[in-house]
Amino acid sequence: MIKLTNVSKSFETKKGTVHAIDDVSLEVAKGEFFGVIGYSGAGKSTLIRCVNLLESPTTGSVFIKDQDVTNVPAEELLQVRRKIGMIFQGFNLLKTATVYDNIAIPLKLTDVDKQELD
Numbered sequence: 109m110i111k112l113t114n115v116s117k118s119f120e121t122k123k124g125t126v127h128a129i130d131d132v133s134l135e136v137a138k139g140e141f142f143g144v145i146g147y148s149g150a151g152k153s154t155l156i157r158c159v160n161l162l163e164s165p166t167t168g169s170v171f172i173k174d175q176d177v178t179n180v181p182a183e184e185l186l187q188v189r190r191k192i193g194m195i196f197q198g199f200n201l202l203k204t205a206t207v208y209d210n211i212a213i214p215l216k217l218t219d220v221d222k223q224e225l226d
């Protein structure tokens with residue numbers, strides 16, 4: 109269901125190139141649970157961000173349900189991402205809004221109708 113093949117990700121910084129992920133291949137079948145464990149800075153977040161293309165891999169490919177999503181156009185990528193749940197380390201919730209509104213705001217932006225939203 110999720111397949112990474114030879115995924116690497118490098119960042120160019122003022123201090124040089126940071127190789128955050130180096131040639132990672134893995135496969136997660138439907139219903140399987142995987143944990144990514146490593147020391148701070150090992151590349152865990154970068155790896156997970158590559159799954160939904162919040163980071164695009166420098167090399168390698170990402171497959172979701174057999175679809176190669178590595179280089180899909182931006183508009184199609186939005187559709188793919190909407191079907192992937194992700195819980196961020198920092199939730200970035202609006203503190204002055206209600207729980208309902210925090211959930212509703214992004215759905216309103218994607219034109220989900222009010223009845224479905226409720």
Ligand SMILES: Nc1ncnc2c1ncn2[C@@H]1O[C@H](COP(=O)(O)OP(=O)(O)OP(=O)(O)O)[C@@H](O)[C@H]1O
Nearest residue numbers: 119121126128146147148149150151152153154155
């Ligand atoms: N946007 C970026 N630009 C430059 N370097 C980055 C960027 N994002 C991550 N890195 C670097 O890539 C490496 C991996 O970072 P990452 O955040 O993926 O690690 P992590 O395993 O999630 O760490 P932590 O346990 O602290 O959350 C680190 O050296 C980090 O400084």
Ligand SMILES: [Mg+2]
Nearest residue numbers: 152153154197
């Ligand atoms: Mg992290």
